[in-house]
Amino acid sequence: MKNTDFARSKNYDVIVIGGGPAGSTTAALVAEMGHRVLLLERHKLPCFKIGESLMPATYWTFKRLGVLEKLKASHFPKKYSVQFYSDAGKASAPFYFFENDSHESSVTWQVLRSEFDQMLLENAREKGAEVQRGVSVHEVLFQGNRAVGVRAKRSDGNLEELAAKVIVDSTGQSTLISRNLKIKTTEPKLKKASIFTHFEGGIRDAGIDEGATLILHTENKDSWFWYIPLPYDRVSVGVVGSIDGLLQNRRSRDAQLDHQAIFGEELEKCVPLKRRIENAKQLFPVKVTKDFSYRASCIAGEGWVLVGDSFGFLDPVYSSGLFLALKSGEMAADAINEAFEKGDFSGKQLGCFGPEFVKGMEALRKLVYAFYTKDFSFGRFLKRFPDCQQGIVDILSGNVYRKDVSGIFGPMGQMCPLPEELTL
Numbered sequence: 001m002k003n004t005d006f007a008r009s010k011n012y013d014v015i016v017i018g019g020g021p022a023g024s025t026t027a028a029l030v031a032e033m034g035h036r037v038l039l040l041e042r043h044k045l046p047c048f049k050i051g052e053s054l055m056p057a058t059y060w061t062f063k064r065l066g067v068l069e070k071l072k073a074s075h076f077p078k079k080y081s082v083q084f085y086s087d088a089g090k091a092s093a094p095f096y097f098f099e100n101d102s103h104e105s106s107v108t109w110q111v112l113r114s115e116f117d118q119m120l121l122e123n124a125r126e127k128g129a130e131v132q133r134g135v136s137v138h139e140v141l142f143q144g145n146r147a148v149g150v151r152a153k154r155s156d157g158n159l160e161e162l163a164a165k166v167i168v169d170s171t172g173q174s175t176l177i178s179r180n181l182k183i184k185t186t187e188p189k190l191k192k193a194s195i196f197t198h199f200e201g202g203i204r205d206a207g208i209d210e211g212a213t214l215i216l217h218t219e220n221k222d223s224w225f226w227y228i229p230l231p232y233d234r235v236s237v238g239v240v241g242s243i244d245g246l247l248q249n250r251r252s253r254d255a256q257l258d259h260q261a262i263f264g265e266e267l268e269k270c271v272p273l274k275r276r277i278e279n280a281k282q283l284f285p286v287k288v289t290k291d292f293s294y295r296a297s298c299i300a301g302e303g304w305v306l307v308g309d310s311f312g313f314l315d316p317v318y319s320s321g322l323f324l325a326l327k328s329g330e331m332a333a334d335a336i337n338e339a340f341e342k343g344d345f346s347g348k349q350l351g352c353f354g355p356e357f358v359k360g361m362e363a364l365r366k367l368v369y370a371f372y373t374k375d376f377s378f379g380r381f382l383k384r385f386p387d388c389q390q391g392i393v394d395i396l397s398g399n400v401y402r403k404d405v406s407g408i409f410g411p412m413g414q415m416c417p418l419p420e421e422l423t424l
């Protein structure tokens with residue numbers, strides 16, 4: 001692009017690419033400070049997305065965004081707890097978040113993503129962001145090392161170049177910037193795949209357990225299922241296992257085996273879950289995703305910053321994805337607002353929240369590794385180290401930025417190998 005053309009293109013303070021929870025959060029909190037924010041979302045209409053269970057600590061970002069009352073008035077089931085089932089089908093006692101903290105933030109929600117994402121996008125618009133749907137960003141434009149704009153395609157096929165002082169990549173697993181800059185690193189020990197769908201009419205527990213997330217191991221602990229109650233009598237059900245075990249080895253044994261059949265085979269190995277959905281109606285063919293655990297080696301550069309999944313994703317097991325998307329959106333917005341105050345759009349300024357953000361993410365990552373260690377059990381761990389109960393519930397609640405949870409990892413390290421801590 002010639003400099004003259006670019007000078008004629010439209011100018012914004014901030015362009016946010018992607019209207020998921022991370023992008024909408026950043027856009028709302030920057031726009032409400034009076035900056036000119038353009039948010040571009042490729043989908044014309046709200047659509048299905050996986051990732052429906054919230055962590056309690058999302059409360060604090062919702063509060064800042066001003067959407068708590070909307071969530072309280074919504075039809076999203078309330079989530080008071082998470083409960084684990086062993087490979088032998090034995091249920092743990094539910095981990096009730098309010099036992100740890102009686103504040104109302106201990107109750108959260110199970111959300112239908114099309115409605116939830118739309119609510120956050122509308123909130124960004126209400127706070128002053130210009131939101132355009134049906135616009136797909138093809139490229140982030142750089143002058144030297146500095147991001148200066150985007151090249152975007154509208155639904156009518158027209159290409160447009162738009163300039164901004166800050167480009168926020170919130171493209172989720174598309175990881176637009178980190179793929180192009182080749183700064184994306186995968187987690188070799190977390191090479192997982194997932195097969196999932198929705199059912200109508202699954203069996204729910206009674207009372208406050210009605211909206212609980214269930215995490216159920218299959219026999220031999222080779223894979224696990226989630227069971228997440230949603231509105232409209234729906235339940236989200238998905239299985240997660242290693243890419244080899246769940247997909248590749250199976251396919252090389254029987255090329256005809258489709259994903260639906262694999263889902264059925266896994267269900268046979270998870271009796272408590274099978275019982276819950278045997279009379280329920282599957283609402284659409286299973287969907288598949290894989291290789292979803294990765295991280296970028298840096299979070300920001302000159303004129304650009306990564307938020308949510310575009311920076312990294314751990315694993316679905318503790319439902320931390322939305323929490324980290326919202327939290328990084330909030331932290332990045334603060335860094336961007338400060339950048340405008342100082343007139344400093346360097347990577348150092350835009351990424352100043354990175355070390356603190358990654359520290360919280362690392363606490364969750366260690367717990368993910370513990371979950372996948374076959375001979376480790378949280379029940380046995382807490383029997384030996386009962387004082388660690390509080391720390392575990394804190395991490396499961398997402399209280400990794402409000403409290404120091406590091407105390408549990410010394411004892412835990414005595415019972416299972418924990419990963420080296422990553423920093424930025």
Ligand SMILES: Cc1cc2nc3c(=O)[nH]c(=O)nc-3n(C[C@H](O)[C@H](O)[C@H](O)COP(=O)(O)OP(=O)(O)OC[C@H]3O[C@@H](n4cnc5c(N)ncnc54)[C@H](O)[C@@H]3O)c2cc1C
Nearest residue numbers: 018020021022042051052053137172308309316319321322
């Ligand atoms: C199997 C599985 C199960 C999960 N379960 C949970 C769960 O229970 N709870 C939980 O908290 N998390 C869960 N997650 C994770 C969660 O879904 C994500 O962490 C979360 O959606 C991240 O939000 P985001 O805003 O970063 O990205 P996204 O929600 O993916 O949003 C990105 C947006 O960017 C748009 N976009 C992409 N590219 C472009 C482009 N070039 N131009 C314009 N727009 C673009 C997309 O259309 C999308 O709307 C799960 C993930 C997986 C893989």
